[in-house]
Amino acid sequence: MGRIITIGREFGSGGRELGRRLAEELHIEYYDREILGQIAKHTSLAEEYIRNVVEHQPHNLLPITIGRSFAYVENYAFKQAQSVYQAQSEIIREMAAKSDCVIIGRCADYILRNEKPFRIFVYADLESRVRRSMDRRTDQEQITEKQMKKQIRDMDKNRARYYEFYTGLKWGDKSNYDLCVNTTDTVIRDIVPALAKMLG
Amino acid sequence: MGRIITIGREFGSGGRELGRRLAEELHIEYYDREILGQIAKHTSLAEEYIRNVVEHQPHNLLPITIGRSFAYVENYAFKQAQSVYQAQSEIIREMAAKSDCVIIGRCADYILRNEKPFRIFVYADLESRVRRSMDRRTDQEQITEKQMKKQIRDMDKNRARYYEFYTGLKWGDKSNYDLCVNTTDTVIRDIVPALAKMLG
Numbered sequence: 328m329g330r331i332i333t334i335g336r337e338f339g340s341g342g343r344e345l346g347r348r349l350a351e352e353l354h355i356e357y358y359d360r361e362i363l364g365q366i367a368k369h370t371s372l373a374e375e376y377i378r379n380v381v382e383h384q385p386h387n388l389l390p391i392t393i394g395r396s397f398a399y400v401e402n403y404a405f406k407q408a409q410s411v412y413q414a415q416s417e418i419i420r421e422m423a424a425k426s427d428c429v430i431i432g433r434c435a436d437y438i439l440r441n442e443k444p445f446r447i448f449v450y451a452d453l454e455s456r457v458r459r460s461m462d463r464r465t466d467q468e469q470i471t472e473k474q475m476k477k478q479i480r481d482m483d484k485n486r487a488r489y490y491e492f493y494t495g496l497k498w499g500d501k502s503n504y505d506l507c508v509n510t511t512d513t514v515i516r517d518i519v520p521a522l523a524k525m526l527g
Numbered sequence: 528m529g530r531i532i533t534i535g536r537e538f539g540s541g542g543r544e545l546g547r548r549l550a551e552e553l554h555i556e557y558y559d560r561e562i563l564g565q566i567a568k569h570t571s572l573a574e575e576y577i578r579n580v581v582e583h584q585p586h587n588l589l590p591i592t593i594g595r596s597f598a599y600v601e602n603y604a605f606k607q608a609q610s611v612y613q614a615q616s617e618i619i620r621e622m623a624a625k626s627d628c629v630i631i632g633r634c635a636d637y638i639l640r641n642e643k644p645f646r647i648f649v650y651a652d653l654e655s656r657v658r659r660s661m662d663r664r665t666d667q668e669q670i671t672e673k674q675m676k677k678q679i680r681d682m683d684k685n686r687a688r689y690y691e692f693y694t695g696l697k698w699g700d701k702s703n704y705d706l707c708v709n710t711t712d713t714v715i716r717d718i719v720p721a722l723a724k725m726l727g
Contacts, residue, residue: 450702452702499701501648501650501699501701501707501709502650502652502709504707504709505708505709505711506706506707506708506709507701507704507706507707508705508706509702509704509705509706511705518725520724521721521722521724521725522725524720524721525718525725
């Protein structure tokens with residue numbers, strides 16, 4: 328049975344680990360932002376695509392909200408972000424067409440909506456996300472719990488904004504997902520085999 | 528491993544069926560409103576409890592919101608509803624202390640919060656809930672899809688109000704649950720074994 332699994336997740340919820348382990352358990356491919364970025368770098372198709380978007384769509388104006396009014400914005404950074412999104416979407420579609428896989432973030436649930444992926448959202452209470460994030464930081468990272476809390480909030484705000492901008496849907500709203508998993512007080516490793524069984 | 532599983536669900540989502548099958552699969556007890564009502568009827572403890580609440584708490588005044596202002600209400604129907612809730616809570620606590628079980632609705636997730644139950648919420652898109660509800664209606668029920676849609680909306684409004692009144696929490700908000708299962712286009716029977724494995 329063909330299986331594309333997409334995973335949205337709150338920062339520090341362990342969603343990425345869950346996705347990685349799930350892909351291992353199901354013996355299917357795994358893609359996250361880093362991997363997709365690497366693929367983009369080494370794919371001539373993607374490079375061409377980006378060039379194409381940037382060069383040949385000079386009037387690609389998009390309405391964005393500033394304060395409470397609309398403004399039409401055309402600037403390089405914005406167009407570049409759009410191009411990266413387009414190239415990523417292209418790669419995601421290609422990878423999903425090639426073989427079963429788990430894809431983390433990147434609006435993959437929306438990009439692949441016609442393929443009917445199984446859409447998981449992973450979340451946890453703030454306290455447990457702070458703990459998880461503190462545990463997995465490197466020795467070099469000097470960060471207090473308070474700073475971590477702020478970082479988590481900021482990251483999630485960005486994810487929500489990114490998701491909503493490209494999909495028009497509310498990030499983390501359960502109606503956009505097939506399964507929402509609360510990982511508060513959960514050891515990710517322990518729940519993956521059963522999840523895999525549900526999806527196998 | 529001791530397991531209390533509570534299930535909240537949108538009307539027509541198949542949550543009750545999911546709970547019943549889950550209890551079967553795990554060989555544990557199953558309680559829904561009807562069953563709890565039957566127990567209440569035949570339990571002297573519960574009867575006494577209700578009598579106690581009604582008779583000995585004449586000043587059991589509770590603030591409720593009317594429009595945008597608060598009012599203190601004391602009327603028989605209201606107090607009776609309170610008593611039924613209290614008696615139900617008592618029975619739910621008793622049943623959960625006795626053995627592992629699945630409990631449908633009745634704010635059991637909140638009532639048993641100190642026992643750390645596994646809290647599931649079952650939901651689905653409106654269209655699929657209408658379909659499920661139309662399929663399971665008896666021959667005697669003459670009801671159009673439009674009427675069914677209204678009934679579903681009304682039922683859920685009542686459930687949300689009931690839950691929020693007694694718990695102070697938002698019904699269906701994923702942060703109040705451990706797992707949220709979208710049953711749109713899902714055959715309940717097919718997902719229960721894996722769910723049971725996850726909870727076993």
